[in-house]
Amino acid sequence: MLLREIMHTDVLTVSPDTKLCEAYRTMHERKIRHLPVLDGEKLVGIITDRDLRFATSKLSEVPFDPEETVQNVMIKKVITAHPDDPIEIAARIMRDLKIGSLVIMENGKLVGIVTGIDLLDALLALTGVHRPSGRLDVRLSDRAGELAKLTKLLAERKINIHSILTYREKDDRVRVMLRLNTMEVRNIAEEICQMGIEVVWPVHVSCLR
Amino acid sequence: MFEIIFTGKYAKYNLGAEHPFSPLRMKMTLELLEALGEKVEFTEPQPVEPDELFKIHSQDYVEAAEAVSDGKEIPNAEKYGLGTADNPVTEGMAEGARYICGGTLLGAKMLIENKAEKVLQLGGGLHHAHYSSAAGFCLYNDLALAIKEMTQNGMYVAYIDIDVHHGDGVQEIFYNDDKVMTISFHETGEYLFPGTGSIFELGNGAGKNLKLNVPLEPFTEGESYLEAVKKVAQTALSQFHPDAIVIQSGADAHFSDPLADLLLTTQDYEKLFRLLIELGNNFAKGKMLFTLGGGYSFEAASRIWTILYLVLSGKKIPKNLEIPENWRRRWSGILGVELPEFLHDRPNSYKAIPRKKEIEAHNRDTVRRLLDLSTAGMFYF
Numbered sequence A: 001m002l003l004r005e006i007m008h009t010d011v012l013t014v015s016p017d018t019k020l021c022e023a024y025r026t027m028h029e030r031k032i033r034h035l036p037v038l039d040g041e042k043l044v045g046i047i048t049d050r051d052l053r054f055a056t057s058k059l060s061e062v063p064f065d066p067e068e069t070v071q072n073v074m075i076k077k078v079i080t081a082h083p084d085d086p087i088e089i090a091a092r093i094m095r096d097l098k099i100g101s102l103v104i105m106e107n108g109k110l111v112g113i114v115t116g117i118d119l120l121d122a123l124l125a126l127t128g129v130h131r132p133s134g135r136l137d138v139r140l141s142d143r144a145g146e147l148a149k150l151t152k153l154l155a156e157r158k159i160n161i162h163s164i165l166t167y168r169e170k171d172d173r174v175r176v177m178l179r180l181n182t183m184e185v186r187n188i189a190e191e192i193c194q195m196g197i198e199v200v201w202p203v204h205v206s207c208l209r
Numbered sequence B: 001m002f003e004i005i006f007t008g009k010y011a012k013y014n015l016g017a018e019h020p021f022s023p024l025r026m027k028m029t030l031e032l033l034e035a036l037g038e039k040v041e042f043t044e045p046q047p048v049e050p051d052e053l054f055k056i057h058s059q060d061y062v063e064a065a066e067a068v069s070d071g072k073e074i075p076n077a078e079k080y081g082l083g084t085a086d087n088p089v090t091e092g093m094a095e096g097a098r099y100i101c102g103g104t105l106l107g108a109k110m111l112i113e114n115k116a117e118k119v120l121q122l123g124g125g126l127h128h129a130h131y132s133s134a135a136g137f138c139l140y141n142d143l144a145l146a147i148k149e150m151t152q153n154g155m156y157v158a159y160i161d162i163d164v165h166h167g168d169g170v171q172e173i174f175y176n177d178d179k180v181m182t183i184s185f186h187e188t189g190e191y192l193f194p195g196t197g198s199i200f201e202l203g204n205g206a207g208k209n210l211k212l213n214v215p216l217e218p219f220t221e222g223e224s225y226l227e228a229v230k231k232v233a234q235t236a237l238s239q240f241h242p243d244a245i246v247i248q249s250g251a252d253a254h255f256s257d258p259l260a261d262l263l264l265t266t267q268d269y270e271k272l273f274r275l276l277i278e279l280g281n282n283f284a285k286g287k288m289l290f291t292l293g294g295g296y297s298f299e300a301a302s303r304i305w306t307i308l309y310l311v312l313s314g315k316k317i318p319k320n321l322e323i324p325e326n327w328r329r330r331w332s333g334i335l336g337v338e339l340p341e342f343l344h345d346r347p348n349s350y351k352a353i354p355r356k357k358e359i360e361a362h363n364r365d366t367v368r369r370l371l372d373l374s375t376a377g378m379f380y381f
Ligand SMILES: [Zn+2]
Pocket: B163, B164, B165, B250, B252, B293, B294, B295
């Protein structure tokens, strides 16, 4: 999944001489937390609700006046990504740098923004249940063709796979969780067992004790 | 007054000899009742016409279903969930489903016109049929059609779904509707088909907070199940005060069901039916329409629906009521399995569950979280 598929393209921006109180109002009214700062078409910074609140807080050593401009508070080194970057790259950058959004740039122009919430939406799209389906959970040996055996059988039984999730377990085996468009997961699970694949769910079917 | 609706034409909704959603289950139930000396008198419904289904299904879906059922090839059957492993295409299935819809609709009309207080539709319960697609053995949503008929006659309706699978089709069709409350008790979608039915699915727009879901842990037993039903249904119905309750009485939460993982016994089902009737009498002026539903251990399903009939007719069920030999011999021959001697399950008929306490605690948390969520902004009535 690419950032292009999940980014917001209607990005609200401010200019360096926007007043802090105006930037605050925009964030409040539009329920957003990040505003890229553009000088003409050039990205010169980003300002977040957190930066704003810290800067203007009475608790700050020298609080900024709400009438001052964004350019004195904004972060000038903006972390950006490309629309064709995969979402896992975005997640990695945001996690490592502990930042809440990524500005998306293409050909030197701002084309979008992605926030942590968008990544959660992407996670839901990848893992969620979007069509009626039952769960099949298996352990595969880590070698070529294992998954193919499984999917071939499903295809023969006219069973559609709605999603596949997989991760490596400690003992180097591969856990694969599928959502199948059938009420009768147990029937197919039994056949899968006969092929020598360990079935984790449905449990009654685990023929490999 | 207690009315039964049935016709042999329901059997036209036949998805193949090997398919679990078999009309044999209704036949077994009726014959078991007769063997027990019950004189079952039923009203036979007419089928609905395809265009009557446009109230709850999209026109293109109904036309696609009718076409394939007539043996015609259509280019995008998959899109409508037709011709899959769960919903194979068989000749005449659409007509059969329209008889089933006609039956459940007739039940609704009996309640609307005060011709009956309790109705048992000995078929139907196709709760997985969606607005625009077949799913989970279900073609046309008879429940939704009946509920729609009632709301169009000014009634507020509560729908209670005790099938082990989430009642996703009915929920979807009324998701924005403020005249319909849906409550589904099911094995959690994390494991079981169709995957939906989390506590966070609460409805939308005018229907917000009127759609309730109780996803239960695999291997939930009767006590925990009944506790959840009592708590949630009582809280919800006492605030919604419907004019009638429609109940999808799927029997697939029984411990012997081959498709799911809950562990209800026939005794639990008897308690459940009595509890639901009590709730209906207290909060819905006694008006209730029961349909059948899932239930894929044929012998358990036929015993459970026999119990439903006996409870509805106000009978006490003796603890050791024996199943007549002739019924057992006949169906044992047809199904090729041993059949039990008694109507009720015998004690300790499934292996004890080591995680029992954990499962009960988890279910209690689920109910608590659901009620917190739904009462936070809720109940308009
Ligand atoms: Zn079911």
